[in-house]
Amino acid sequence: MPTFRIHPDPDLPGVVRVVRAGRPEQDALPTAELPGPRVGVLAALHGDEPCGLRAHEWLLEHARAGTLAFTGGTLVLVHGNLEATRLGVRYTPDGYDLNRICDLAFMETLPEAEWGYEHHRARALHPLLCALDAGLDLHSAHAPTEPFAIALEGSLEVARQLGVDWVTHGWEEASDVGSGVALARVSERGRPAVAVECGGHGELAQAEGPAVRGTPEQVAIAVVPRFLRALGLWEGPAPSAERPPRVLRxxxxxxxxxxxxxxxxxxxxxxxxxxxxxxxxxxxxxxxxxxxxxxxxxxxxxxxxxxxxxxxxxxx
Ligand SMILES: [Zn+2]
CATH class of the missing domain: 2.40.50.630 (OB fold (Dihydrolipoamide Acetyltransferase, E2P))
Known part of the structure; x- marks a missing residue:
């Protein structure tokens, strides 16, 4: 199993890179030059949805223990909205939904003096997102819901392999979930990008026989290795046979x-x-x-x- 080094980003709080052990000079390289494939695991773009942070901890525990089955070059763990997480809210009181402004379209219309926390954060994360070879974005819901995947354009086949009962697609054409989401920086370059709504807070997913079930934290942890396996970047044992998901457009x-x-x-x-x-x-x-x-x-x-x-x- 490859060994990994863990590098908190010195300039971008909330970003940790798990880099396949290689040459020491790699430690100082910017994201775009770290060994590939570079896979982003995004968490808490909404500050009141902490399930993905637990998945980060799970990945880091395995990286430290030498049991991480990731065969790509770099995992980029992104804690999206630090300030909203501290406050326990979706986004900061004077701010904006971080996962709707990542195309930086606001830079054309909003003077920098009027930017909120999320506008600065979106700009800071932009180069990193644009350098990813694939991305998984972990969310949870406040209303009761079964876990489901949101396949960005071109990623339906990857999304089918995550073990969740429902896969949705077609958001770009039919909804407000479009170019402003963080993962659009990945999908618009033709790279795999899937978001997962890992279920509702404080409830157990109780669908009839989903392969992946549990709290949002448990679903997030179960989905990460399946995503990496679907990319061909995970060498752990295959999950037991899972029934195909139902697909919705x-x-x-x-x-x-x-x-x-x-x-x-x-x-x-x-x-x-x-x-x-x-x-x-x-x-x-x-x-x-x-x-x-x-x-x-x-x-x-x-x-x-x-x-x-x-x-x-x-x-x-
Ligand atoms: Zn969310």
């Missing part, structure tokens, strides 16, 4: 029509919905489901205009 989003809008009853992720079925109301107007579909990430507490529901269709 994102069709459209429903934006919150008024501040008072609430679901008629709590919706669950992956619940089947029928065209015409009443979804919610603000006391005056009732919203009905426009198509037969599957519900993704229902959340009626989002700000006005933001998606409270993603609609998806079964896909091959």
């Amino acid at each position: 994102v069709h459209s989003i429903l934006g919150k029509p008024s501040r008072a809008f609430r679901f008629l009853r709590p919706l669950r992720g992956f619940e089947r919905l029928e065209a015409g079925q009443p979804l919610g109301s603000d006391g005056e107007r009732e919203v009905r489901c426009p198509i037969d579909c599957v519900a993704l990430m229902p959340n009626d507490e989002v700000p006005l205009g933001k998606p409270y529901l993603y609609l998806a269709l079964e896909s091959a």
Whole structure:
């Protein structure tokens, strides 16, 4: 098994590189010159979703113990939003969702004096993200949901191999989850990029027989070696036979029509919905489901205009 050295980035807090042992002069190299393949494992881009940080600890424990089965060159462990993690919130009170601004489009429109913490963080992480050969981004949800994978464009086959029951794709065309996400820096160069929603906080995933189950932390730890194995960069024993996931293509989003809008009853992720079925109301107007579909990430507490529901269709 290869041995690894662990290098916290001296300039970028929250970034640790696990580098396959090689020449000592590699220690000082910038990310783009570290031995490849360079695989990013992103965690806590949202500060209240700590499951990926536990996966980082798991990788570091194995690297220290000499039992890390990674056969690539460098693992790049990124703790995305340090300040929001410290505060226990999705993003800082005066800031912005870090996982929507990583294309740096704000640099054209927002004077630097008005940048929040996340704008500075997005710019600082940008060169690192643009140098990755593959990326896995670990999230969790506040509402109950089964774990599911979000395959960025070109990564459906890799996402099918992560052991989660549901794989979704088509987000770029049909939703607000597009070029602003951190992993788009990887997928837009044609490299494998998958995000995983590792389940809801404080609950056990209870689907009928998913290969990967447990708390979000346990799901995150189970997904990492499967992702690396799917890339051909993991030499540990293969997981036992897993049934293929169900695949969904994102069709459209429903934006919150008024501040008072609430679901008629709590919706669950992956619940089947029928065209015409009443979804919610603000006391005056009732919203009905426009198509037969599957519900993704229902959340009626989002700000006005933001998606409270993603609609998806079964896909091959
Ligand atoms: Zn998240």
